[in-house]
Amino acid sequence: MSVMKRFWIALILSTPMLANMILMPFGVMMPGGKWLQFGLTTIIMVVAAGPFLQSAWASFKKHHANMDTLVAIGTITAYIYSIYAMVIHEAVFFESAALVITFVLLGQVFEERMRSSASNAVEKLVDLQAKDAEVIRDGETILIPLSEVIVGDVISVRPGQKVAVDGVIIEGVSTIDESMVTGESMPVMKKVGDKVIGSTINSNGAFTFRAEKIGDDTLLAQIVELVKKAQTSHAPIQKLTDKVSDIFVPVVLIVSIMTFLFWYVVLGATVSNALIFAVSVLVIACPCALGLATPTALMVGTGLSAKMGILIKNGEVLEAANDLQTVVFDKTGTITVGKPVVTDIIGDPQDVLSMAASLEESSEHPLASAIMVRASENKIIPPKITEFRAIEGKGVEAMFDGKRVFVGNDKLLGDYQIGAEMAVKVQQLQDEAKTVVFVGRGDEVVGLMAIQDEPKATSKAAISALKARGLKTIMLTGDNERVAQSIANQVGIDEVVADVLPGDKAAHIRELQKTSKVAFVGDGINDAPALTTADVGISMGSGTDIAIESGGIILVKNDLRDVNRALILSHKIVNRIKLNLFWAFVYNVLGIPVAAGLFYGIGLVLSPELAGLAMAFSSLSVVTSSVLLNKVKISQQTRIV
């Protein structure tokens, strides 16, 4: 029988007794008296309380005890004593047993609902999946179930449809709503060559893409897996409650017996009064509240974070993130965009760009790609050149329009002349930590291009938010001191450690860990050792496998401000866990003495019914408090500056 049904039976049958209790002071008596109470309570004990008794007995045989043990012993005691009292014509308290059962069941009905709403974040994620896909095979478009899609399939996506799996666009342009996976609220523009994520929603355009990851390999599947693990993980703080819950119930049983003995033997109370205190002690104690405090908050908290594109791996990471003192950042791709861009052009821009573009067209140097991007932005079609050749370690040169043209670095300066004005500019740009490229015609340098990997638009706001929280920020990079320092100044980072070889990053983290708790933020690709060494590894790799593998916190969106948001979230979740535990402990620590009659002298006593009601609401309130985490607002104080 379901808890719900048991509750209704108990409620209906105990209502006459409740009415009797309320009306008694007014001199109104129920017909049937004790016999009616006995009859109703007996049915409640068998039907509604039966499962408690069975469970209590089953666990007793295994040397275990649980909440049911307390409820069962408490109500059975009240029930059996009342039968005895009825026989010897003394006051009975059948209604205590009946109402305790009703209230405990009421608590369980609510608690069950709350628990399922606490755990449904994962199901919501799974529901996001597309059910089928339009695959183009042998030139024909066929609709197949998601499970039959294979890697390499070409899938067409019409406006409004869901993207079936992860892949790369091969034709078409569209904007895609990725909020369900990344938490990014603005739709993202996607063109040929861009990656699309399964389960996201295409808005207005149509496109086809090649499937790259299917089934369990998709980003969504990995997120679901991660959230599941996070939700069931243990937080270190639970070790305390584990210890307490092991001994809790037997200790309460002992306290209850002691209460009875004290009232009956020492204070000389009547058997029935002493029993009422003992039963109240059994009924009010609630080990469940302790047990539920941490897991429910973890479940709601990690689910909530996942919705924002912040994946927190487990309770341990959560607690570690809560007492950090230092945040270390990787530079390239984390603080900066990771793609160098042309920031300044000195000389005639069109002329300088077209010369540079024609010379760099076939080069694969990262700086060359920055030049080509800028040239195409300026709609420059590189003119044809002849006699192309590389100048070893300096640059490249070729013939154009009958004249020699060249592009290269400052080592070319020995061979060519540069105007005084131009030379000043070079110095200026280099001081800004930009890489300067020289463009020349004939024997003369006619233009300069400054290239720099720029900080992301959000980096400055992200760093200042972290500093406002009192965290020390450090940048760790393989770049030279000057470039690194310039970027650090732009985004406001406290300290720079430059010229670090990729393999030495973890060692630097270890050094920092000697004095403080350290988080490392990186893109995961070459930072895996540093990510795993740090107390908290925060990886932002837009969902690359390595990032997911090595980070403790994974930022699905490539937004540095999420570091702060992740820390705010972990702070809120840990605080909620502590609050829950505090209430659960305080409840038991205060409730048991009150129920035992310790405050009898000042008129503060609890009848078993009230104890039952209090018990029902203690575990309910803990679960409710966890579910309310969903309502927590993460204020977006960090604006893009």
Added chain:
Amino acid sequence: MSKLIVSMIGITVVGFIIWWFFGKHEQSTAIADVKADTQSVDIEVNGGYSVETVILKQGVPAVLNFKRLDSSSCLDHVVFPEFGINRELPKGEIETIEIDTSQVGKFQWACGMDMFRGNVIIEK
């Protein structure tokens, strides 16, 4: 006189509780049945888990068959933190849970409220 008897009984019961719940009692252990290329263990959930310790062989796909007979809401879920499993156990039905046996070690499972626990030990 009656108070003395009641006191004696009360203290005896306290002693019994301490011995029954805190004394050393043997845990039920089961070594998995390895059949061909799978192994399985049946676990009855009734006032706790019988068996409470399960020994599995590394590398052989394993399933644990949980059957809940207890209607307590304490035991209605089983959670394996290391494996990311949090499964509801419908009363009276057999719920099969697959265990990844690729790593040797001791893994704990617990009920939804973390009050009852059991262990999976994966051996070479």
